[in-house]
Amino acid sequence: MERRNVGILGATGAVGQRFIQLLADHPWFNITWLAASDRSAGKTYAEACAWRLDTPLPERIANMVLQPNTPEAAGDSLPRIIFSSIDAPIAKELEPRFAAAGCAVISNSSAFRMGTDVPLVVPEVNFGHFEVLESQQTRKSSGGFLVTNPNCCAIGLVLPLAALQARFGIDKLFVATMQAVSGAGYPGVPSLDILGNVIPFIKNEEEKLQEEVGKLLGGVHLHGDAAIGFEAAPITVSAMCNRVPVLEGHTECVSVKLKTPANEAEILAAWAEFEPLAGKNPQSIFAGMHLPSAPAQPVAYEAGTTRPQPRLDLMRGNGMATTVGRLRPCTLFDWKFTLLSHNTVRGAAGAAILNAEILAVLGKFDFRKFPPVNSNASAAEGLVNA
Template identity: 70%
Template sequence: MERRKVGILGATGMVGQRFIQLLSNHPWFEIAWLAASDRSAGKTYGEACKWKLDTPLPRHIAAMTVEPNVPEGAKGELPKIIFAALDADIARELEPKFAAAGCAVISNSSAFRMVADVPLVVPEVNADHLALLETQQWRKQSGGYIVTNPNCSAIGLVLALKPLEERFGIEGLFVTTMQAVSGAGYPGVASLDILGNVVPFIKNEEEKMQEEVGKLLGSLNGGSIKMLNAKVSAHCNRVAVEDGHTECVSVKFRKKASREEILAAWREFTPLAGQHLPTAPDQPVEFDEAEDRPQPRLDRMRGRGMASTVGRLRECSLLDWKFVVLSHNTIRGAAGAALLNAEVLARTGKLDKLGIAPAAKSERQAVLA
């Protein structure tokens, strides 16, 4: 596939850094534009960014000039594929401007996740929901659109739930999270607040999980999503772990399920097989038989950080079954999720002819005919 030029909004933050790391040697995408807040704009990326990842900052990226987080800030041609790593309040203002400029905005922000015509997508779970983007006004007017990926704790969870929902139906769900400090960004949680401690509150996190699971596991019905008909209760906690969100899950099914049937559902869940997407894991859900796994330090990089690891499957005395799920929160839960969405958009032709509204396309085709 021809390499396409991309831009990154919020490029200096932790998720922006993950985007750079994952895109550095990507076969389909090439970083051509970096943007950040006014305090970083005008500096080289190396000057503006406190690089915190475990791979070196690429020299050519370090030498790039950071530009303002606005479409008109682009010196030269604005890339039509934009990865957005912005805080929700800023995203709510800026992302529509890029969509209106004819860009595909592939967002990690929560700002538009629950908007009716914005796809909230995990490709292995609900790639068909991408059809919603064709109903957006930006798409009709400029060819641009917004696509979002879910909250970092919801992604690993729904990967484990999707094959179970397909086979047995889900009636109720109870989940308690133990979320890594990297999910709070940099500098994140103060050391005196988190070391030797558990913080049993993450602002808006429980609400996001409860809402987003319903949309992700819901069904596309014409031009709208029919939400999953299940009760979801979440407790979200911040713990002193660097990377990797761990979640303890209890689930009630609509159909009776045996242990062997649940394990088979996870094992046989390979919805992207044969699509040859560079970032997609071969096995999106991996089961570990060990009695004390998964663990963040040992299992967060399974599938190059894109797989969801499950373990400790056992019967639940209150619901039906319970298990533990682990996923890498800044790879699968953030930048990697958006990148995989972009790969699916590329594979399905939805990154072609951006910046040209459908009406203009029809007129152009008529002239050519």
């Protein structure tokens, strides 16, 4: 696979740092451009960033100079692939401008997740949704486009749900989350609020979880042979979200009602055999291919009554897998279980990077038929349907 230059928008924040950690030695992508806030432009990354991850800041990245955070100011240095980890209000303004300039914007922001022509993708679940990006106006004019990955809890949740949906169908589900403090960014929740405590509210989190699951597990709307939109799966979702004093790892307690009855062995088999990116099928576009960020087993079941736990299961699949445990009958619906996923790896930066790997395989980074990056493109051209 050709190694491509990439940029990171929002590079000094918690998710931006995780992007740098995961991309520093990536075999397919090479970081050549970094941007953060206006006040950081012109500083070296080391000067502007308080590095907080448990691995050293790569020296090459430390010495890179942060650029202005607009495509208009980037000029010829702007790479065609941009990973975005900026807050939603800023993303609403900036991300379409990068797409209009001809960039592929792979966003972790919530700003455009529910856009009618914006793919919201977990590759093991719905990579076919990427075809809708061809209907975006910027794709037609400049080659640029915008795709998103979901809310951190939605990603961990839909991996085991997709396996059940494919075999048995899902009618409705209830989920209660226990979300790590790192999900709030840095400095995040004040220590006096969270230590020895549980906060039973995270702004907009329940709404995101409830609406994103349907889009992720749904299909695409076709006009002739062209994918032009999305059809949400008719699944009723009720969510309750809580912030807990855990550093990393979101735990979720799930109850699900299936459309077709299934026993315990059948459910466990559905999870064990769920490996859509493994490439074992010779007809698959992934046949014989190693996707650097894809876990070998995206859903792993841990037997016993005390798993999963953030302390023990957080880094399964290099932080890209969902660990499931405590499957048992549910007196309200059919079955209930507990799951754990890494909120800043699988739930954020790692999800966007895996999306980029799939886009590379699908040929979406082939810009040869499009004009060069145009940092002076009209921002209006970049508007997508929010």
